[in-house]
Amino acid sequence: MADQTEAATPPQNNRLYPRFSLSQRLEHASLLLTFTTLAITGLAQKYATSPIGEGVLGVLGSIETSRLIHRSAAIGLMIVTIYHIVAVLYRVVVQRVSLDMLPVLEDFRHLYQDVQFYLGRRKHKAYYGRYSYVEKAEYLAVVWGTIIMAFTGFFMWNPIATARWLPGEAIPAAKAAHGAEAVLAVLAILLWHFYHVHIRHFNKSIFRGHLTRQEMKHEHPAELALIEAGKSGLPTPPEVLKRRQRYFFPVAGFLTAAFGFGLLAFVTFEQTAITTVPRGETAPVFVPFTPTPTAIPTPTPSPEPGGIIVANSWQGGIGQLFANRCGSCHVQAALGGLSLQAYDQALQGGTRGQVIVPGDPQGSILVQVQSAGGHPGQLSAQELEKVVEWIRAGAPEQ
Numbered sequence: 529m530a531d532q533t534e535a536a537t538p539p540q541n542n543r544l545y546p547r548f549s550l551s552q553r554l555e556h557a558s559l560l561l562t563f564t565t566l567a568i569t570g571l572a573q574k575y576a577t578s579p580i581g582e583g584v585l586g587v588l589g590s591i592e593t594s595r596l597i598h599r600s601a602a603i604g605l606m607i608v609t610i611y612h613i614v615a616v617l618y619r620v621v622v623q624r625v626s627l628d629m630l631p632v633l634e635d636f637r638h639l640y641q642d643v644q645f646y647l648g649r650r651k652h653k654a655y656y657g658r659y660s661y662v663e664k665a666e667y668l669a670v671v672w673g674t675i676i677m678a679f680t681g682f683f684m685w686n687p688i689a690t691a692r693w694l695p696g697e698a699i700p701a702a703k704a705a706h707g708a709e710a711v712l713a714v715l716a717i718l719l720w721h722f723y724h725v726h727i728r729h730f731n732k733s734i735f736r737g738h739l740t741r742q743e744m745k746h747e748h749p750a751e752l753a754l755i756e757a758g759k760s761g762l763p764t765p766p767e768v769l770k771r772r773q774r775y776f777f778p779v780a781g782f783l784t785a786a787f788g789f790g791l792l793a794f795v796t797f798e799q800t801a802i803t804t805v806p807r808g809e810t811a812p813v814f815v816p817f818t819p820t821p822t823a824i825p826t827p828t829p830s831p832e833p834g835g836i837i838v839a840n841s842w843q844g845g846i847g848q849l850f851a852n853r854c855g856s857c858h859v860q861a862a863l864g865g866l867s868l869q870a871y872d873q874a875l876q877g878g879t880r881g882q883v884i885v886p887g888d889p890q891g892s893i894l895v896q897v898q899s900a901g902g903h904p905g906q907l908s909a910q911e912l913e914k915v916v917e918w919i920r921a922g923a924p925e926q
Contacts, residue, residue, distance in 0.1 A: 565601035635661035
């Protein structure tokens with residue numbers, strides 16, 4: 529009979545130990561989604577002229593779409609941060625959970641013991657509690673990185689207000705810090721977090737919420753010893769929990785409202801530099817038909833024997849119009865493989881093919897994109913009509 533009872537009892541190693549609650553797992557999923565979106569859209573803007581950057585921006589449609597998605601993800605990250613702060617306060621104030629994620633002196637002792645183990649001077653690694661020093665370092669890196677990205681993001685999102693209180697150099701400095709921290713964060717996730725969580729061994733607790741006894745014994749032996757000794761995870765009496773909640777929820781509501789107001793002020797503080805910078809020159813470009821008189825008159829050289837520069841031609845104003853409107857993306861750079869710096873490059877087109885088809889305005893991708901409206905380098909109606917006439921005339925160079 530005793531043998532049958534023992535056989536019916538599941539092995540101790542099959543016991544499951546709760547690790548993360550459902551709310552914590554959903555919080556992690558939200559952080560994963562917002563961080564990944566920020567990384568893809570942000571690095572695509574930072575390296576817009578690289579092949580990968582051009583590919584990502586091409587998939588998203590334009591750099592403006594990438595900026596919109598990036599800022600939406602930033603708002604999502606700030607919402608996740610506000611929730612995390614309130615949730616941590618609830619666990620500490622109401623549930624009286626200790627702040628195990630903060631570093632303590634014992635972590636340095638664990639680090640020393642691990643170094644001794646890796647050098648072959650110790651038989652086993654340190655006995656970690658609920659969180660190891662590696663996990664604490666990752667957590668603090670997220671906290672520190674979020675603070676840096678929030679401050680530098682505010683400077684770039686609200687450049688006019690920033691320049692009122694800080695020197696103008698603060699804005700390009702914030703841009704440099706924002707981009708460098710983004711690269712550092714992505715590398716930390718790929719090289720540090722992925723190794724410890726997905727490569728060295730696949731820890732599924734953030735997805736399923738629990739660990740087996742064998743996993744606990746390997747990863748958190750000190751916490752396992754406390755649990756099995758009955759010294760950890762003691763439930764709080766319901767009446768005590770309700771009393772604490774009565775005081776906590778009003779304070780949490782006030783904090784949430786204050787954080788929400790701050791977030792709203794963050795994103796609506798002012799119009800960004802993208803919308804407040806005046807549009808490019810819209811006046812017709814003056815091109816004299818005769819050269820300016822000089823002390824020694826010299827004839828104006830013609831591109832071809834007997835040739836003259838026509839007003840509605842590439843050299844007669846169309847090239848300069850493209851330089852004014854499309855300079856940042858297609859003159860100083862070649863976004864999408866399209867360069868409008870020179871006449872032959874413009875006719876060659878980009879990754880989407882020939883954008884200017886001489887004699888066929890409707891078949892020219894440039895006219896199609898500009899006619900749809902909303903382009904970062906949008907031409908005015910008069911300018912677009914001038915370009916259409918130029919293409920209809922055969923897109924002459926001079």
